[in-house]
Amino acid sequence: MQVELIEIRDHLSRFAPFDELPEETLDETARQVQVRYFKAGTPILELGDEITDLHYIRSGAVEIYRRNGELFNRLGEGDIFGQASLRRGGRVRFPAKAMEDTLIYYIPVALFDELSDNFDHFAEFVDVEGAGRLRAAVEPQGRASELMKVRVNRLISRPPVMLNAQSTIHQAAAVMTEQGVSALLITETDPDQPPLQRVVGIITDRDFRTRVVSKALPPDTPLHSIMTPDPITLQANDSVFEATLCMLRHNIHHLPILNRRRPVGLVNLADVIRYQSQNSLYLVSDIFKRQSVSDLQEMLPDVRASFVRMVEDEASAKMIGSAMSSIGRSFIQRLVELAEKELGPPPVPYSFMVLGSMARDEQLIVSDQDNALVLDDRFDPAEHDEYFLRLATFVSDGLAACGYSYCKGGIMATNQRWRQPLSVWKRYFSDWIENPNPQTLLNSNIFFDLESVSGQADYVEQLRELIATKAQHHPRFLALMARNSLNRTPPLGFFRTFVMEQDGRQRNIINIKGRGTAPLTDLIRVHALACGSTAQSSHDRLDDIAKTKLMPPESVARLRYALEFLSLARIRHQALDIQEGREPNNYIEPENVSAAERHGLKDAFQILSNAQKFLRYRYPLSAPGRSS
Amino acid sequence: MKRHSGQPSVDWPQYMASRASSPHAALARFYGAAWPDAETPMGEVEFMALDLETTGLDARRHAIVSIGLIPFTLHRIRSDQAWYQVVRPQGDLLPESVAFHHITHSDIRQAPRFGEILEELLEKLAGKVAVVHYRNVERNFLEQAAQQAVGESLLFPVIDTMQIEADLNPQRQPGWLLRLLGKQPISIRLADSRLRYGLPVYQAHHALTDALATAELLQAQVATHFSPQQRLGDLWC
Incomplete structure (x- = not known):
């Protein structure tokens, strides 16, 4: 007769991965446990010894060493060890020593294997490298999120209104008016699967204002000449949250939804806002309504509340980083607009570039501002720099007021060195990569995460291309970065x-x-x-x-x-x-x-x-x- | 440490051999089993942690209600081979001790009498050195129960972890001067003794838990104060 010891069972039931075992399995596990006491300072496992049990620390503390004698880990009550050795032929690979008086529970290898085979969470927890345990901890975050669960096709209320790319803008305007829609999908016959249609473009109300009426185009102009080609799309089974992020990320108001390649609907910003009125998207649209720096500054509590709400909704770190970066970008975009309103239009084109976490789409709540200006090559310092200095100062001070503190390393557009024409920026990057120096690279590391937030995005695109092309061929640069x-x-x-x-x-x-x-x-x-x-x-x-x-x-x-x-x-x-x-x-x-x-x-x-x-x-x- | 203070030395192998011819077959098998001698190093001994829960402290008036056994060596406590038995005492179980032992009247009513489980108990104990905390309870109650069941005494060597604590702390009762200065006596109760070895606190008064607690305590005592080479004869009594 096997009887179970209440003390053993109760203790196991409090610690992962045993805490999630079914009652009967936990009882059986507790029944099979053996016990041993180790005085502080005595070895528990010695390198190369045979090992036949998973070790569980009931009380005390244990030090785990590497083969070379280096301290690898310290474990305490409820921790387990020995699984790596059990998995690799039953010989001890990581010696263990009691650092305090320690009581060990032994769980025989047969039972350990049985638990690993029958319970995924157990197998993942004891996974030798630990990645399984991480995965287990990370995944429920996304799964539990309400926003994640709702698919974007829930927001589709009608089939998309579509026209062939060969149609004229007059036909398009008539169809949009007749159907009462603000956007139209432009299609062509799919060459791979005729007669199916595939999306090749999109046209919106706004496009009619900016591209048709303002240029007085004739009504028989073909649609493909004014459409936005190859629009960003989402799949029908993507989540509402992804749709939200996608709109934020690209600052678009209409999102075609596809089922594989077949268009099934068109979701617009209003649909999403209706669905979740109190969210980061709402915050972003609010940012663009603010008329002054002090108005923007008032939004700081809202930004933080939105951050906390996302954490409570158990959004993933990736989503939160993306949403916070979008909010940050919106602040900059609005500040740039306000600056231009005050200073007048820029004398030459430019890109307001962000660096670091915002460029990586990984910004959180505590963040410095890291930014720079990439100016058109026609830039003449004597003539134009005063404008850009004032613009940079306006944006930088505004960001600081809104909670994005000044960069301690001076990586800001207010610094003349980081307010340069494109050709100079190309020289900077070429120099960093071709003639790398450990100290310079330490400071310029952050420039290798870069994104245009306002203005000429293609300037930054060119810099990214330059980096991608050059870096891989300069081992010394890579080695120093490493x-x-x-x-x-x-x-x-x-x-x-x-x-x-x-x-x-x-x-x-x-x-x-x-x-x-x-x-x-x-x-x-x-x-x-x-x-x-x-x-x-x-x-x-x-x-x-x-x-x-x-x-x-x-x-x-x-x-x-x-x-x-x-x-x-x-x-x-x-x-x-x-x-x-x-x-x-x-x-x-x-x-x-x-x-x-x-x-x-x-x-x-x-x-x-x-x-x-x-x-x-x-x-x-x-x-x-x-x-x- | 060589000997317990004030302990009369019993020649246990001789005593066991002398009773191997008991007319009671189970007792004869028990006494005739292969018992370790006094020279056996502790590291080679097979022990059996033993704990009884009783309705009171007086073996003549009170009775055994449960027995817990766990075999062990200095290397492993075989909690997977633990044995637990509730027994039905003669007469009624006192209400106050019912709560005390977490054993209900219905547990008791369905349980066998001591006489019915004696044979199995003896089989488990045969050849193993019993380990108890405060041997007076286990010895007196087993003696009394065996006398009642089969009319013979039941006596065997035990290691008493409380006696070991007593011997390790001979000055545990501070003199009148130290007591006056506020020095507390050193407790040799099971739970308090365990704390001195960094052993966890257990819910007391379940025969199996106490047996486990006692087994762990002996491992801790040997690891701290003796060695696996220590003679068994220095510790049994």
Whole structure:
């Protein structure tokens, strides 16, 4: 007869992954547990020993070492170890030592295998590399979100009104009036699947004003000459939230919805706003109605409330980053409009360029402004610079008033060095890449995330192309970028309410940005530059990296999960700061970290640490001089 | 530490052998089992943590209500082989002790009498060195119950983790001067002893939990104060 020990069962039931096991399975697991006491300082597992059980810490604390004797991790009550060795032939790979008087529960390997086979959450939790555990922690976030669940086709109220591209603008105007729609999809017969139609363009009410009437075009002008070709589309099973973000991102008001390639509807901004009136999109449209800097400044609490609401809605870090970046861009766009209203039209065309997190679509609530001006090559400093200095100052001061503090490194358009014509910017980038210098690169790192927010987007596009083309052929540049990104390393992990540093020291606070998300985005940037990607967001960059043979797909997936988890942790703690009336920052206090979050963070830091080792190996620093 | 203070030395192998010819077959098998001798190193001994829950402290007036057993060595506590038995005492269970033991009247009514489980108990204990915390309870109650059931005494060597604590803390009762200065006596109760070894707090008074608690305590005592090479004969009594 097997009887169960209540103490063993109750303890297991409080800790992941046992806490999610069904009652009967937990009972059976508790019945099979064996126990042993270890005095502080005595070895629990020695390298190469046979191992037959998963180890569970009932009480006390355990240190895990690498093969070379380096401290790998510290574990406490409810933590498990030994799974890596069990999976790899049953020989101890990571020695373990009791650092305090410790009571270990042994879970026999047969039971461990059975639990892993029968329960996905268990298998993922004990997954050797930990990525599974992260995935488990990250996914419910997106799943639970109401916004995520609602598909965009719910917003479609009627089939799209369509016309062939050969039709005339007169026919289009007649159809739009007759049907009472503000936009029309322009189609052509799909050459692959005739007679099916595919979308080749879109035309809106606004286009009639700006492209037809203002230019007095004749009524028989063919539609294809005035339409917006190849419009951005979404799939019918994409979420409303994605539709929202897509409109924000591209500042468009109409979004064709396709089922594969077949147009099934057209969603407009009003549809989405009706669906969710109190959201970041609403906030954005509100930004454009504000008439002064002080009006804009009043919106700061709304921005924060919208951030907190997204966290509460359990939106993913990617969505939140994207929404906050869109809000940030809208502030800049409105400030630029206000500046131009005050200063008059610009003397030469320009692009107001943002750098860093906003360009990556990953901005959060605590953010510096990092921006620059790329001016037309006809720019004459003597004649034009005063205008652009005033414009830059207007925008920069306005941003500071709206909560985007001045960049401490002076990377702002108000700095003459960063207010230059396109040709000078091309020279800057060529010089950084062709003649890299560790110190200069440290400061110019941020310029490799760049986006045009207002004005001539193609200037920034040209710079992106230049970077993508050149960077991959300059190993010394890549090596120095890699080296710089290794300056910031993740902490070893958590131990109770302390953060473990690499040398075993303990601190009671952690800079989740400086030790987590920033080195991770740096690392992803280096790989993206190496594979010639022009993508800016870390997720898009990972997509590009995945297309190459640079690293195995599992590694890309792990980086993605680590990024999402670390970003979410940062976001959640900032939301907590706001809710509790503190100024949000980039720090995490370990006492505010739940057990599940602690496990996830530990794993994410481990993934980052492993990825940094690979980065160092992948982009070696050869002798200076061999720069191309 | 070589010997318990003030303990009369019993030649246990000789005593066990002397009773191997008991007319009661189960007792004869029990005493005739292969018992370790006093020279056996602790690291090689097979132990059996034993705990009884009783209706009171006086073996003549009170009765056993449950028995918990867990086999173990210094390397492993085989909680997966734990054995637990509720027994039906002669006479009625006192109401106040019902709550105390988390055992209900219906548990008791369905349970066998001690005599019915004695054989199984003896099989489990045969050849294993029993480990208890405060041997007077286990010894006196088993003796009394065995006398009632089969008319013979039941005596065997035990390791008493409370005795070990008592011997480790001979000055646990501070003198009158220290007591006057506020020094507290050192408690050798199971829960308090465990705390000194960093062992977790358990819900007390369940025979199986207490048996587990006792097994863990002996491992901790040996790891802290002795070694696996310590003679069994130095610790049993």
